[in-house]
Amino acid sequence: MIKVSVLYENSAGKKFDATYYLSKHIPLVKQKLGSACRRVEVDQGLGGAQPGSKPAFVFMAHLLFDSVDAFQKAFGPHADTIMGDVPNYTDIQPVVQLSEVKM
Amino acid sequence: MIKVSVLYENSAGKKFDATYYLSKHIPLVKQKLGSACRRVEVDQGLGGAQPGSKPAFVFMAHLLFDSVDAFQKAFGPHADTIMGDVPNYTDIQPVVQLSEVKM
Numbered sequence: 359m360i361k362v363s364v365l366y367e368n369s370a371g372k373k374f375d376a377t378y379y380l381s382k383h384i385p386l387v388k389q390k391l392g393s394a395c396r397r398v399e400v401d402q403g404l405g406g407a408q409p410g411s412k413p414a415f416v417f418m419a420h421l422l423f424d425s426v427d428a429f430q431k432a433f434g435p436h437a438d439t440i441m442g443d444v445p446n447y448t449d450i451q452p453v454v455q456l457s458e459v460k461m
Numbered sequence: 462m463i464k465v466s467v468l469y470e471n472s473a474g475k476k477f478d479a480t481y482y483l484s485k486h487i488p489l490v491k492q493k494l495g496s497a498c499r500r501v502e503v504d505q506g507l508g509g510a511q512p513g514s515k516p517a518f519v520f521m522a523h524l525l526f527d528s529v530d531a532f533q534k535a536f537g538p539h540a541d542t543i544m545g546d547v548p549n550y551t552d553i554q555p556v557v558q559l560s561e562v563k564m
Contacts, residue, residue, distance in 0.1 A: 360507065361504050363504070363521070365517075380563060380564075384564065398564055399562070399564060400562075400563045400564040401464050401466070401560035401561065401562055401563065402560055402561045402563050403558055403559075403560050404463065404529070404558075404559045404560055404561055405558070405559050406556075406557060406558055406559070407557035407558075407559075413558045413559070413560065414468075414556045414558050415558060415560075418466070418560065420523075426507070453509075453517050454509060454510035455506055455507075455508070455509060455510075455516045455517050455518060456506075456507045456508050456509070456510075456516070457504035457505055457506050457507055457516065457518075457521065458504065458505045458507055459502070459503075459504055460483060460503045460504065460505050461483075461487065461501055461502060461503040
């Protein structure tokens with residue numbers, strides 16, 4: 359199993375429309391990726407390790423697929439649609455990472 | 462549900478003993494946190510969005526709890542033991558974040 363993580367850094371002066379992201383963007387991603395995407399997790403940053411500190415990331419999304427190939431096949435045909443929707447909710451350039459799920 | 466994410470940035474010249482981390486550190490964390498920790502996910506970075514690029518994080522761990530309070534009660538008494546084990550596998554200072562699980 360592999361995980362595609364999309365991390366939005368908590369940068370001063372940047373916008374992030376959580377309502378649009380949760381109610382429009384994530385459903386769009388799920389619809390376009392279809393059943394190849396086994397699970398979607400979305401986390402909203404609360405804070406850092408120190409009480410009262412800011413979270414490093416305002417939002418994180420984690421999408422699970424059977425393999426890198428399965429992700430690429432599902433994402434490729436819809437990449438323009440999905441990436442083209444990003445400016446509708448944020449001007450943060452997300453950090454994207456592919457990982458192998460070890461546990 | 463809340464998620465505690467521990468992210469190890471992929472920095473040049475830093476060490477990370479994946480074998481120790483997976484076979485000793487994570488089992489120690491699970492044992493100390495007990496049933497308050499509902500789930501543990503561990504991801505090993507494969508790459509970034511661009512083919513052949515390096516992952517932003519060499520490892521990520523995500524620990525799920527019912528609430529911030531449940532996490533603090535479970536982690537507090539064992540913080541020294543758990544954090545004291547970190548130098549046994551890495552010299553990376555992890556990014557720690559608490560998030561609210563939205564999906």
